[in-house]
Amino acid sequence: MPSLDAYTLAVTSALAALFMAITMGGIFLAGNREHAIADWALAGVLFCLGHMLGNLAMAGTVVIDLRTTIALGNTSIFLAYGLILVGIQEHLGHRRSGAMILAMALAILAAGLFWPGMYANTSSRVGLLATVYMGLAIACTFMLWRAEDRMLAGYRKAVALVILGNAVLLSLRAVYIALGRGESAEPGGVNVMVPAFLSSMVFYMALNVALALLLFRRKEAHLRHMARHDALTGLLNRYSLEEYAAREMARVDRSDHQLSVVLLDLDNFKRINDEHGHAAGDRVLVEAADRVREMIREGDIAFRVGGEEFLVLLPGADGREAARIADRLRRSLADGPFRYRSTEIRVSTSVGVVAYDPVHDNWESLQRRADQALYRAKDGGRNRVELAPDRASSPGAA
C-alpha cells in the first residue's frame, strides 16, 4: 500500500469537516432554523480550522509562532467538540452548557500558551485533550442514549456511537503517544498522525451523515405528526378519525366487544369569540381539549373534528356507560370556568352519544346518528347529553 502522508491527510480531514459545515449550513439555510444545526455547522468550520492550523504547525509554516498555532488549533478543535455537545443539548431540549464550554476553551487556550505541560510536552497535551474530548463524548452519548422520544432512538444512537467511537480512537492515540512512540509527521515508518487524521476524516463524514439522517427523520416524523394532529389542541384530527374508527369497528366485528362514540360541541362558541376575542376562543379550545384528555381512560381516543367540536371513541363502552362518561365530560367542561388572562369564561357543551351496532351500522351511519343525537341536545336547550336510540328501534335513521 502506498504510504499516506500526514500533511495531505490533515488537509483532507479539514475538507471533510468543511463538508460537514456546508451540509449543516445548507440544512439551516433551507429553512430548518434551529440553533442546534447552526451549532453543528460552526463545529464543522472549527474542526476545519483546527486541522488547517495543525497542518501548518506540522509543516513548520506557523501563523504567529509554533506555540500559538498549536494552542489556537487545539482550542478550535475543543470548541468544535463543545458545539457538538451544545447542539445535542439544544436538539433534545436540554439546558445548553455554552458558557461552560467557552470558559473551558479559554482555559485550554491559556494553558496552550502559558503552561509548559501543555505547549512543551506532546504526550501530556495529547493525553489531557483526549481526556477532555472523552468527557464531552460521554456526555453526548449519555444524553442521546437516554432521550425520551423512542421513535428516533436508532438514529440518535447512531450519532452517539460515531461520537464515542471517535473519542475511543483519540484516547488510543493518547495512550500510544504516552508510551513514548512520538507523533512525527515524517513519511515512512509507523506514524501515529496518519491513522489519527484518517480516523478524524471518517469521523466527520460519519457524523455528518448520522446528523443529517437524524434531522431528516425528525422532520419527516414532525410532518407525519402534523398531518394527523390538530395544531391548536394537539388532539388527533378529523383525518385520523376514519382510520381509528375503522380499526375499532373491525375489532368489534371480530368479537363481542362494544364501541361507542361521543360527539361534543361547545355551545354558543361564536359568542365567546365575539365577546372576548379569537385568542380567548383559542385558549378555551385548548383547555377544553386538555380537560377531555384528562377525563378519558387509557384506550379511549379523543379527536378535534371541527372548530368547536370534539369526538371521543370509547372502545368497550355500551351506550348507557358512554352516556355516563359523556355527562362527566359535559360537567367537567361546564363546572370550572376557563381562564384567559384575567377573564373567566363559562362554557357549556351539548353532547350526542351513539353505540355502534355491528349488524346495522357503518361509519357513515354511526356519524350521522351521533350528529342527530347532538342536534337533539342542542334543540333540547343545550348543555345536555342525548343518547341515540338503538339502531334496531330506529330504522329510519339509516
Ligand SMILES: Nc1nc2c(ncn2[C@@H]2O[C@H](COP(=O)(O)OP(=O)(O)OP(=O)(O)O)[C@@H](O)[C@H]2O)c(=O)[nH]1
Ligand atoms: N377561536 C376559535 N374559534 C373557532 C375556531 N374554529 C371555529 N371557531 C368558531 O366557532 C364558532 C362556531 O359557531 P357556530 O357554528 O355558529 O356555533 P355556536 O356559536 O357554537 O352555536 P351552537 O353550536 O349552535 O351552540 C364560529 O364563530 C367559528 O369562527 C378556532 O379554531 N378558534
